[in-house]
Amino acid sequence: MSSQKKATVVSTSVATLLLTIKLLIGVASGSVAVLASAIDSLLDMLVSVLNFFAIKKSEENPDEEYHYGKGKVQAIAAVIEGTVITISGIYIIYEAVMKLVKGGETTLLAPSFVAMLLSIVITYGLVKYLQRTAKETNSLVIKADALHYQTDLWSNGAVLMALGLVWISGYHEIDALFGLAIGLYIIYSAYAIIVEGVEILLDKALExxxxxxxxxxxxxxxxxxxxxxxxxxxxxxxxxxxxxxxxxxxxxxxxxxxxxxxxxxxxxxxxxxxxxxxxxxxxxxxxxxxxxxxxxxxxxxxxxxxxxxx
Structure with a gap:
């Protein structure tokens, strides 16, 4: 198995683990920020599976039908990944706005805090691994995946901060406000991934x-x-x-x-x-x-x- 495929398997496994942790805590606590992070982990898992097959296809040798190979499959996957990230950001913003409008309390703050802290540690290790693999292979898909999980790292940190502030202040609106900020940041981060993928598909010149x-x-x-x-x-x-x-x-x-x-x-x-x-x-x-x-x-x-x- 190539290092690129191995990286997608590792990221899929990590995303599945994080999804399970966040979903259980998010549903039990009612935290929009934690649920938003869980939805993001679900998309991470699906995208990592897509990336595995994209890399597998792009590594195929040129043939009679595709004389130059199928390297652009990675660019297509990057555009899809960026689009999925954008959709997840929009959904998170929607949930945050709904909580601000309708109100609601966040419970089980201590378990939520521990779960997000654990997520940060795991995600940090994954980001470093993906960044190293992206540097070694120069793969656009792995680079996009590393950027994706890096945004998760920041969003997890924001969720952790939101939970801490809610715990200290008692203002549950903070959870929704942080969820809103996370959604906007996720959309912003997806832009670079989409642009790079589109540039390759349009045959942009080398640097x-x-x-x-x-x-x-x-x-x-x-x-x-x-x-x-x-x-x-x-x-x-x-x-x-x-x-x-x-x-x-x-x-x-x-x-x-x-x-x-x-x-x-x-x-x-x-x-x-x-x-x-x-x-x-x-x-x-x-x-x-x-x-x-x-x-x-x-x-x-x-x-x-x-x-x-x-």
């Missing part, structure tokens, strides 16, 4: 720093006259790079291939955690204007002639 480094690798090679038509994207697990490099018109194909191997190796060193698919194109002259014309559907310009020097 500016990496693109600049790729350009520097090409421009500094002594036998590359110039380069153009640099295009990059990622599916979450694999970086894709395409570029045209201008070489001497009379250069042997064998030498051109060797140059391509050299720059490709340097590019892959920029991020060893991901796979790379690099597609170079050899040009005897700079035909960027022609390529732009083809892309934009405008009349083709006359191609420059290349003087071949023997």
């Amino acid at each position: 500016g720093e990496i693109v600049a480094s790729i350009g520097e690798i090409l421009s500094k090679h002594p036998k590359i006259t110039s380069y153009h038509w640099l295009r990059t994207r990622s599916d979450g697990t694999t970086n894709f790079v395409e570029f045209h490099m201008v070489l001497r018109p009379n250069m042997l194909l064998l030498e051109a291939h060797r140059i391509a191997d050299e720059v490709e190796e340097k590019m892959m060193e920029l991020d060893r955690k991901k796979r790379w698919i690099i597609t170079p194109h050899f040009d005897p002259y700079d035909d960027e204007a022609v390529n732009d014309a083809i892309l934009n559907g405008t009349p083709l310009m006359e191609t420059p002639s290349a003087e071949v020097k023997i």
Whole structure:
């Protein structure tokens, strides 16, 4: 089992444990904040199961039908996860508002306090584990899961604080107010997950720093006259790079291939955690204007002639 799959199994198990603890205490105590946290743990469990199958599918090798693999499945899962988190935040806000309007007391404060304290300890350990796995694998799904449980950590802390304040002050509205704040924070945290997933699905270019480094690798090679038509994207697990490099018109194909191997190796060193698919194109002259014309559907310009020097 890969480290990514193992991480989803661990997170599913932890979410199930936390769900059981919070649900029992939340129902018994009537605490909106604890019940909200229990609902969040239920969604955590469902999302972790989804992530397991998403990672399993994304790890499948390219085939005759999917030539570039299925890496974007992780991005789809991240968008779904972010959406689920948003829905849970909306539900928590609804429950908090209802308690503020209708009123109600929070009982069993001591057991609730202990349960949330235990949840914080368990969640903290899980967050550290997921963050380490995300760093090692560079997986968007695990990264999203780590962020998700990190928001849980903060929300659990807020619930703990709310219970403590209710216990001390006797004002049960505090529980609902903290539940409202937790719901808003959960929605806010989901935004980043959704955006990153959508950007991958829309083939956003690689990070500016990496693109600049790729350009520097090409421009500094002594036998590359110039380069153009640099295009990059990622599916979450694999970086894709395409570029045209201008070489001497009379250069042997064998030498051109060797140059391509050299720059490709340097590019892959920029991020060893991901796979790379690099597609170079050899040009005897700079035909960027022609390529732009083809892309934009405008009349083709006359191609420059290349003087071949023997």
